[in-house]
Amino acid sequence: MLIRRLLENDRGGQIVLLVLLALLVVVPLLSLGVSDTSVWHLSTYNVTLLGKYLCYALLALSLDLIWGYCGILSLGHGAFFALGGYCMGMYLMRQIGDRGVYGNPELPDFMVFLNWDHLPWYWHGFDMFWFAMLMVVLVPGLLALVFGWLAFRSRVTGVYLSIITQALTYALLLTFFRNEAGFGGNNGLTDFKDILGFPVQADTTRIGLFIASVLALMLGYLLCRLVVTSRLGRVIVAIRDAESRTRFSGYQVEHFKLWLFVLSAMLAGIAGALFVPQVGIINPGEFSPLNSIELVVWVAVGGRATLFGAIAGAFSVNYAKTWFTSLYPEAWLFALGALFVLVTLFLPKGLVGLAGQRKWRRTPKAALSGLPQQQEYAS
Amino acid sequence: MSMSSVLEKPASLLERARASYPRDRVFEFMQPRPAFDQPVDTRKGPILYVEGVSVSFDGFKALNNLSLYINDGELRCIIGPNGAGKTTMMDVITGKTRPDQGQVYFGQTINLLALQEHEIARGGIGRKFQKPTVLETLSVYDNLELAMASNKGVWSCLLHTLNGEQRDRIAEVLHLIRLTAQARQQAGALSHGQKQWLEIGMLLMQNPRILLVDEPVAGMTGEETERTAELLTSLAGRHAVIVVEHDMAFVRSIARTVTVLHQGSVLAEGSMDKIQNDPKVIEVYLGE
Structure with missing residues (x-):
């Protein structure tokens, strides 16, 4: 079977999927099946928190695909996540209907507040779930397509590409902050009522969204695994390690990068769409370059070029963040910075590398060669 | 048309x-x-026509009205002092550098200057870099598989599986470059000489008509050099082989025709004996 083939020789992936399967059973059981007073009861707050981590894990997966495997360090990947989130947010806004503060059946509250008398053209269709879901993948995908086509065609690589991706997300941040853009400006989109007819705040809906997030992460993992274990995956690694060799072997490098970048953006968009109904708000802050940099730290901490490493990194860093920010809120950014520096210096393969170190010690050369490296040899 | x-x-x-x-x-x-x-189309003899090619970088003329014809199946050695334009010439042929002037034709009909690198590579011109460049994190087998002539589009790579004929071809090349025992080893762990061979093997997987080989024996031991000479000589005939090399002993051992480049154009061309006795060549190169 395909799944079996994909998970062959992938101990980490097997563990990740088993854990996710367990979550799929245990979390709904402990949340809905156990009474509130029991010590085993899982509060809705914790379910939502886990759901949030799952979305981050999917986002980390998408970045690992292009950074870990293809060496494209995107410092603006949060933009695709936020765009997916906004598409979902627009659907949820349209679902409010006349239950808003101003009671306008057509226009969201912030538009009434701005004295707009009709819906902007780009809001049409978002009252339909299928359309919104289509946009969740198409909008980030299209942006990645245009941006990637321009960047890769001009052979922009390395730090220059990272800088322009950062500029991209910053430009979007500024655009979405403007009230005239029609996305709720500073406040973003919030005060959601229901999704597909189910009230967003209800415990059962939260569980439903949690299950959707687990499934999305599992499918996302398998999809990424399909890509990296195929011949395409080997070409991508080849591009990372020796771009010109790959080009002179007859591969159109730009097409491969573009394809992967678009796929990655779409996965990030799906992660964003699942994130928004769980946290109940999407605002321009999601476009902040800082978010994208944090995302890079998750992947680096977990371990680049191992898909399960990205998931492990997203969970561990975000858990640390939740814990840390409740104790020493001001110190978190310093801790994050220190973490990044320490991991880069001492754990170039991340947490996953630490776990696998005993095995690698026998063949140190192989351990090192898992990382992207320049083909610079003094012969 | x-x-x-x-x-x-x-x-x-x-x-x-x-x-x-x-x-x-x-x-x-x-x-x-x-x-x-x-x-x-090689009916007139040559498979590669380089005519009147000039390339300049910031006023420095790397190639100056260079003309060169390579016959089908020929083994040609190109020598010249540093900065003579040997690598630039390869860059022009493989599409990496666009010349300011001149024409480069593959056979009689295919204008290489209108094509991109990957199209030229697929069309049958393989290139080995000066520094051995193999895909270090992949196995030797995967290196060859990746280079193999096949549909190299994104979607077909996603769904690609090897057929028996392709497996046989990989085994054949592994044998030819003497790396059968190392097939499952990571390419990064190979010795310098083995990497050079692997890269030549990768070129062969592309089924090229022309092999451009830049300094194949740099950093090789005497025995490895000898084997490389054997390998390249055996490839000539089926492929046109163009070798750029500094090692004069190596050139002498394989050369049939030698072209001497100097300051971006051809200084002399002919058999090794003729070249060695050419006063112009002695002055700029051998006489040093």
Whole structure:
């Protein structure tokens, strides 16, 4: 079977999927099946928190695909996540209907507040779930397509590409902050009522969204695994390690990068769409370059070029963040910075590398060669 | 493509437009794509024509009106002092550098200057870099598989599986480059000489008509050099092989025809004996 083939020789992936399967059973059981007073009861707050981590894990997966495997360090990947989130947010806004503060059946509250008398053209269709879901993948995908086509065609690589991706997300941040853009400006989109007819705040809906997030992460993992274990995956690694060799072997490098970048953006968009109904708000802050940099730290901490490493990194860093920010809120950014520096210096393969170190010690050369490296040899 | 053949079966709008008015002389994108599926036209002898090529970088003339013809199946050595333009010449042939002037044709019909690197590589010109460049994190087997001539589009790579014939071809090349025992080893763990061979093997997987080999024996031991000479000589005939090398002993051992480059153009051409006795060559190169 395909799944079996994909998970062959992938101990980490097997563990990740088993854990996710367990979550799929245990979390709904402990949340809905156990009474509130029991010590085993899982509060809705914790379910939502886990759901949030799952979305981050999917986002980390998408970045690992292009950074870990293809060496494209995107410092603006949060933009695709936020765009997916906004598409979902627009659907949820349209679902409010006349239950808003101003009671306008057509226009969201912030538009009434701005004295707009009709819906902007780009809001049409978002009252339909299928359309919104289509946009969740198409909008980030299209942006990645245009941006990637321009960047890769001009052979922009390395730090220059990272800088322009950062500029991209910053430009979007500024655009979405403007009230005239029609996305709720500073406040973003919030005060959601229901999704597909189910009230967003209800415990059962939260569980439903949690299950959707687990499934999305599992499918996302398998999809990424399909890509990296195929011949395409080997070409991508080849591009990372020796771009010109790959080009002179007859591969159109730009097409491969573009394809992967678009796929990655779409996965990030799906992660964003699942994130928004769980946290109940999407605002321009999601476009902040800082978010994208944090995302890079998750992947680096977990371990680049191992898909399960990205998931492990997203969970561990975000858990640390939740814990840390409740104790020493001001110190978190310093801790994050220190973490990044320490991991880069001492754990170039991340947490996953630490776990696998005993095995690698026998063949140190192989351990090192898992990382992207320049083909610079003094012969 | 001649006018009459287009008029016989007007397949696409573009072709009809071409036929009605020869705009393709004006707009590059309208030129017919080279037909790589047909055999390269070598009826006149040469498989590679380099004519009057000049390249300059910031005023420095790396190639100066260089003309060179390589016959099909020939083994040609190109020598010259540092900065003579040897690597630039390879860059021009493989599409990495666009010349300011001149023409480069593959066979009689295919204009290489209108093509991109990957198209030239697929069309049958393989290139080995000066520094051995293999895919270090992949196994030797995967390196060869990746280079293999096949559909190299994104989607077909995603769904690709090897068939028996392709497996046989990989085994054959592994044997030829003497790396059968290392097939499952990571390419990064190979010795310097083995990497050079692996890269040559990768070129062979592309089924090239021309092999451009830049300094194949740099950093090799005497025995490895000897084996490389053997390998390259055995490849000539089936492929045209162009070798750029500094090692004069190596050149002497394999050369049939030698071309000496100096300051971006051809200084002398002929057999090794003739070259060695050429006063111009002695002055700029051998006499040092």
